[in-house]
Amino acid sequence: MATTKKTASILSGLGIEERNLGGFAGEWIGSGKAQAVVSPVDGELLATVVNVTKDEFETILGRCHGAFAAWRQVPAPKRGEVVKAIGDELRANKDALARLVSLEMGKTLREGLGEVQEMIDICDFAVGLSRQLYGLTMPSERRRHRLQEQWHPLGVVGVITAFNFPVAVWSWNAALALVCGDTVLWKPSSKTPLTAVAVTHLAQRVLERHGFDPAICSLAIGKGSDIGDLINTDPRVALVSYTGSVPGGRHVGKLVIERFGRMILELGGNNAVIVSDKADLDIALKAVYFGAIGTSGQRCTSTRRVIVHESIYGTFVERLKALYAATTIGDPLDDQHLMGPLVDASAVATMLQAIETANGQGARVICGGETLDQPGGCYVTPCLVETTGNLPIVQEETFAPVVYVMPYRTLEEAIALQNGVPQGLSSAIITNDFVESEIFLSAEGSDCGIANVNTGTSGAEIGGAFGGEKETGGGRESGSDAWKAYMRRQTNALNFSGRIELAQGIELEL
Ligand code: NAD
Numbered sequence: 001m002a003t004t005k006k007t008a009s010i011l012s013g014l015g016i017e018e019r020n021l022g023g024f025a026g027e028w029i030g031s032g033k034a035q036a037v038v039s040p041v042d043g044e045l046l047a048t049v050v051n052v053t054k055d056e057f058e059t060i061l062g063r064c065h066g067a068f069a070a071w072r073q074v075p076a077p078k079r080g081e082v083v084k085a086i087g088d089e090l091r092a093n094k095d096a097l098a099r100l101v102s103l104e105m106g107k108t109l110r111e112g113l114g115e116v117q118e119m120i121d122i123c124d125f126a127v128g129l130s131r132q133l134y135g136l137t138m139p140s141e142r143r144r145h146r147l148q149e150q151w152h153p154l155g156v157v158g159v160i161t162a163f164n165f166p167v168a169v170w171s172w173n174a175a176l177a178l179v180c181g182d183t184v185l186w187k188p189s190s191k192t193p194l195t196a197v198a199v200t201h202l203a204q205r206v207l208e209r210h211g212f213d214p215a216i217c218s219l220a221i222g223k224g225s226d227i228g229d230l231i232n233t234d235p236r237v238a239l240v241s242y243t244g245s246v247p248g249g250r251h252v253g254k255l256v257i258e259r260f261g262r263m264i265l266e267l268g269g270n271n272a273v274i275v276s277d278k279a280d281l282d283i284a285l286k287a288v289y290f291g292a293i294g295t296s297g298q299r300c301t302s303t304r305r306v307i308v309h310e311s312i313y314g315t316f317v318e319r320l321k322a323l324y325a326a327t328t329i330g331d332p333l334d335d336q337h338l339m340g341p342l343v344d345a346s347a348v349a350t351m352l353q354a355i356e357t358a359n360g361q362g363a364r365v366i367c368g369g370e371t372l373d374q375p376g377g378c379y380v381t382p383c384l385v386e387t388t389g390n391l392p393i394v395q396e397e398t399f400a401p402v403v404y405v406m407p408y409r410t411l412e413e414a415i416a417l418q419n420g421v422p423q424g425l426s427s428a429i430i431t432n433d434f435v436e437s438e439i440f441l442s443a444e445g446s447d448c449g450i451a452n453v454n455t456g457t458s459g460a461e462i463g464g465a466f467g468g469e470k471e472t473g474g475g476r477e478s479g480s481d482a483w484k485a486y487m488r489r490q491t492n493a494l495n496f497s498g499r500i501e502l503a504q505g506i507e508l509e510l
Contacts, residue, residue, distance in 0.1 A: 007044065010099045015201035016047055016194055022221030023052035024200050025063035026214050030056065032222060037194050040106040040341040041331060042375040049193040051222040057230050064185045064218040065156050065236045071216050072153035072181040079179050080130025085206045086175070087123030090116060097167065097198060099333065104192050105166055106341040106378065107295045108332040119171035121462045122478060126175035129483055133180065141504075144497035151487040153181025154262070155238030158231040160224070160252070162243045163343055164298045164399075166192035167199050169266075172462070172477045173241045173486075174203075174217065180486040185218045185237065187228055189244075191343055193221045224248070235259050239486065242266065243300075246397070246423070246471045253473075264485055265473025266466075268397040269300045269425025271448070271457035272418045274408070274440070275316060276431035277309035280454075284316065284430040287456035288403075289323045291428075293339050293382045294458055297401030298347070301426040301450070301458035305394065307414045310407040317386070317405055321367050324382055329372060341378035342400060348378055351400035354393060355383055363387040363394075363404065395421045411436055419447045425468030426450040426457040449476070 011017075021030035032051035039046050052060065071079070090097070098112035107115070135149040157177040161169040166188060174184045188196035196219060203217035220227050231237050232255035241264040242252045249267040256263045273291065275284045291303030308316050332340025342348050348371060355369045369383030382401035387394055394404045408414040418427055427448040429440040437453045439445050449468035450460060460466050465480035467473070476482045495501075502508060 004044070007046065007103060010096050010103070011047060011194075013096045014093065014100055014198035016100070016198055018047055020047055020049050020194070020197050022049045022193060022197070022219070023056050023060050024204065024214075024219040025060040029059065030221070032056070035190065035193065037104065039103045040343055040376050040378040041103055041333065043377065046103060047194055049197065049221055052220050052227065054226060054230065057220050057222070057227055060218050060220050061156070061185060061230070061234060061236055063215040064183045067213040067215040068153070068155055068183045070213065071183055074181070074212075076130045076133055076179055076181065079181060080127045082206060082210050082212065083123050083130070083175050083178050084127045085210065086203055087120050087127070089202045089206055090120050090123065093202060094120070097195070100195055100198055101166060102332045102340070104194050105163055105343055106332055108337060108340050109335065111295055115165060115168045118168045118462055122171050122175045125462055125479060126179045129176070130179040133483065133487065135489075140493065142495070142497070142501050144495065145501075146494040146496070148492050148494070150490045150492065151180075151484070152490055154486055154488050155182060156236055157182045157184050157486060158237040158240045159184055159186045160228055160231060160240065160242045160244065161186070161188050163189035163191035164295060164300070166195040169243045170196070170199060172466070176483045177486045178216070180483055182238070182486055183216045183218070185220060185231065187220050187222070187224075187231060190221070190223060196221065228252070229255065232256055233259065235261065238262060239264065241475070241477070249473050262485070264467075264475035264477060266300070266475045266477060267468075267471060267473040268423055269302075269468060269472055270304050270395065270397050270421040270423040271301055271426040272305035272307055273303055273427075273457060274414045274418055274429040275306060275308045275312070276411070276429060276433060276436055277311045278433040278436065279312075279430040280432060281312065281316065281319070283454055285319055285323060287428065287430055287454075288320060291456035291458045292403045293327060293401055296339050296342055296380075297382065298343065298399055299458045301460060303403060303457045304397065306403060306405045307408050307417050308405060310409055313407045317366065317384070320405075321384060324367050324384055327382055329379055329381065330374065339382065339401070341374075341376055342380060343378070345377060347400060348380055351380060351383070351398060351402060354396070354398040354400070354402055355385065357393045358385050358387070358391065358404070361391045361393055363391060366405070369402070390417060390420045397423060411439060415440065415445055422471040423468065424448045424470035425472040426452070426460075428452040428455065428457050430454055
């Protein structure tokens with residue numbers, strides 16, 4: 001293997017070999033195209049992954065679907081015990097998995113550790129949930145009748161994930177799906193297949209130890225346009241949970257709705273922070289800065305726009321610029337660096353193109369936006385761009401550390417700017433004014449799925465339902481009652497009156 005000793009020990013500890021099969025459904029399979037996985041950290045070859053063929057996908061889906069028949073009959077709290085054990089395995093492997101996340105996609109180790117912690121947290125949440133899959137009983141309008149609802153397992157959940165949270169997004173879906181009695185078929189991003197192989201090994205160990213069919217957590221690595229489309233179109237996949245770009249979601253959405261499948265769409269954001277003249281500026285600066293440079297601007301909730309009151313605009317921009325200038329950029333596994341590389345060379349090219357387009361549309365670069373000469377070729381400096389509103393380029397999500405700063409005069413104008421883009425994921429206001437924050441959170445305020453006060457746009461906790469409106473797709477995952485999307489609701493009327501009586505008082509003479 002062309003890896004250093006240190007990298008090799010991380011990989012082997014997680015069951016990653018020089019050559020890995022990209023399919024799993026009780027056994028490891030794969031005979032398609034072999035793909036080299038290169039680290040954006042320094043261009044090092046980490047390992048190869050063999051994609052699955054369409055025939056192999058058929059086998060994988062068949063087994064995952066077959067495993068559902070038995071898994072749905074396991075009592076939910078027992079399913080919870082399995083998820084608890086997955087959480088414990090993650091605890092035991094937290095450091096190694098976090099390092100692999102950093103090596104494969106380039107986020108800093110502290111963020112990699114945070115991502116694995118998020119997996120542990122959602123497992124804990126799901127264990128509790130396994131005893132709380134409540135249905136309601138409602139008063140019946142008929143004498144000696146009972147009206148109730150039950151929640152039943154749904155089937156195979158196809159989990160299609162983006163590169164930027166290569167393992168956490170699987171866990172948000174899988175932990176809930178498993179306690180709900182569903183089986184899971186994961187298609188990870190082709191940019192991050194190794195973390196998916198590692199997590200599947202871990203789930204396999206747990207399922208086998210507990211005497212369950214390991215095909216309950218299946219894996220199919222391959223191109224979105226072939227393996228992804230097989231998931232989109234196969235009626236055996238009861239729910240498609242898709243995390244990715246807006247154009248991708250539009251494609252998936254059409255195919256899934258065509259067969260009346262269910263879906264959760266978690267698509268792109270274009271997240272803004274409003275910095276009021278009544279803000280604590282230290283809080284505002286930190287909230288914006290971390291939201292902008294965290295994961296090198298490659299979070300769906302990354303701060304992309306900052307809408308600053310005109311009276312503090314100059315001061316705020318100067319202070320932010322100073323923070324940008326002091327950003328430490330380099331090897332994400334080295335704790336002194338706040339920013340690692342972008343995921344690959346195409347992400348760098350997209351960033352540079354967006355800056356050029358912004359310039360052409362009348363925006364002005366305040367600082368950053370340069371490439372750095374470092375191994376791997378994926379390091380950039382974070383970029384601040386001044387604009388006077390939502391220019392066409394500002395309305396797009398550029399998945400890189402580019403932030404557009406713009407002034408506002410009234411709160412109404414700021415909220416209109418904040419809402420004036422097609423996406424609706426995350427938003428924030430920094431203010432110490434109670435009325436301002438209440439207006440921002442009210443029906444006339446932010447139109448996003450996430451709206452925060454005095455904290456930034458990124459860094460969601462698993463306890464709340466996560467997702468966004470408009471082009472972000474409307475899906476919700478993770479906490480609150482997001483579990484309901486992973487089950488089918490059944491309404492029951494039970495008659496113990498000894499006679500037949502129709503609802504709405506309809507009489508039938510026989
Ligand atoms: P992407 O759209 O390029 O890919 C996402 C996934 O879709 C990958 O697994 C890819 O292989 C797959 N795919 C491609 N074609 C497909 C097809 N025809 N059918 C099914 N799947 C197909 O996205 P990316 O670059 O990996 O991730 C970045 C994007 O994801 C950004 O837009 C970001 O905002 C978004 N994202 C959203 C959330 C959220 O929760 N809202 C979270 C993370 C990332």
